[in-house]
Amino acid sequence: MKNRLNPKSKLVIVGGHMSPAIAVLSEFKKNGFSNFVWIGQKYNQKGNKVPSVEYQTISQDPSIFHYVLDSGKLQKEGGGLWILFLVFNLLKVVFACLKVLIFFMRSRPSVVLSFGGFLAVPVAIAARMLFIPVYTHEQTVVSGFANNFISILAKKVFVSWPTTPKRGKKWILTGNPIRKEVFIIKSNTLTKDFDESKPILLVTGGNQGSNVINKLIFDKLILILDNFNVIHQTGNSTVTGDYLKALDIQKRLPAEKQIRYVVRDYIGRDEIGEALNKSSVIVSRAGANSVYEFLVLGKMCILIPIPWSLKNEQQKNAEFAQQIGLAKILEQNETLSSDLLYQNLIFAKKQLLAGKFWTDLPADVVVKKSKESLILDASRRIFEEVVMD
Known part of the structure; x- marks a missing residue:
């Protein structure tokens, strides 16, 4: 089958699991790829004044452009006011989607690799709106809400565990990428x-x-x-x-x-x-x-x-x-x-x-x-x- 990507292609990586994402990124680097965008948060906890480990790690790599993004979590939280929290988070997802859409229109990536998490949802939506192919990897035994949603948009869904239920031909058992370190x-x-x-x-x-x-x-x-x-x-x-x-x-x-x-x-x-x-x-x-x-x-x-x-x-x-x-x-x-x-x-x-x-x-x-x-x-x-x- 003809290769659609080449070493000059721009790859976007997003998701809540840093270690497997870095392992896959390293595999692309080993094969000559060098144009990467990493979409993530700067802080991983509300009120934390120290940048996240992800931000510190990725920012040290000159081959990766770190694009900072925030979004909402579409889950029931906030006690009796959970509906208000849900609406607020939904608006944050919409805003994040628009922000990524503009960024993608300017940067023109070739593919999006998602590693789950709420931040990947607006990225996957924006990518599909621009006909950019999305691939997602599920790390856990049971897939979460974000990856269940992203799987609808993705060309392929990679799973880590042999016990994870597969939902069609595009669900592929690959294992969980492990950092060489x-x-x-x-x-x-x-x-x-x-x-x-x-x-x-x-x-x-x-x-x-x-x-x-x-x-x-x-x-x-x-x-x-x-x-x-x-x-x-x-x-x-x-x-x-x-x-x-x-x-x-x-x-x-x-x-x-x-x-x-x-x-x-x-x-x-x-x-x-x-x-x-x-x-x-x-x-x-x-x-x-x-x-x-x-x-x-x-x-x-x-x-x-x-x-x-x-x-x-x-x-x-x-x-x-x-x-x-x-x-x-x-x-x-x-x-x-x-x-x-x-x-x-x-x-x-x-x-x-x-x-x-x-x-x-x-x-x-x-x-x-x-x-x-x-x-x-x-x-x-x-x-x-x-x-x-």
Whole structure:
């Protein structure tokens, strides 16, 4: 089939999941493409004064033009005034659509690659109005509202998980694109002072951090450090201030524990391979990209899904990992406590010493099962599906 795109084509990337988007963008770069537009927000949390990790990361790449956009979320919120909130958000979507429409008429992109999220909706609408082809990728086990809507407009819908329902021929199983940095240990800056007799615990709430998880860790940190070395990604929210709290706690620790508690607001591409590959246990939310990376690397994890995620998508992601045997789910409800988390960490340590994860199967058997359940070349597959369409 004749190639419709060539290395001079302008590609627009938009969506709420940065890691797979960067992985696919890197695949295009590897094949000679160099003209990119990234549509995203500058801040990821209302009231946050620090630019988002996405904005900071993309702005450093001279081959990418970062176009800042805001839009509304078409979901029920605002309590008894939810209808007013819905109308307000709908108006924001319309305004965003008009803004993108004007931008596209001036910049003339060749294709739009969407990675889900509310911000991608007006972009997809504007693209189709100008007959610009749209492709979208769904990261979660259960597709959300945004991608369900965008799928109507898209030429192809790429899905990550074998259990995701396919709705016709244009729904294609490609796997979830994984950033190459995940597999490469480039540094030892995180772990150089660690006690080699203790396993390494990685705590992360994703790019934005998790105030819930951070507070659980803070509460039992001394006891946790008696059993683990700890790498803690707190997020950079100026609303919760967790990063500064963690640094303050670190300063007040005994010297021996202080060097074994490493704090980052965000673990960048130079350190992420070290953090993931050297960790023995991971405490995390259950975002699709994080869970996929844990499964590919065969990492024992404790997952605390966000309870208000659309269609309970984080719970479904976590259940997939739990069925394989790599994950233990702790639900965020009235039973969740720092004591419960600590008890599970101690059990995880005992299981690791016995060569197991959360089941009685040997750890290497579970890791093999995990890797066999996933597609590992998703970036290449998506590139070929788009370029050769």
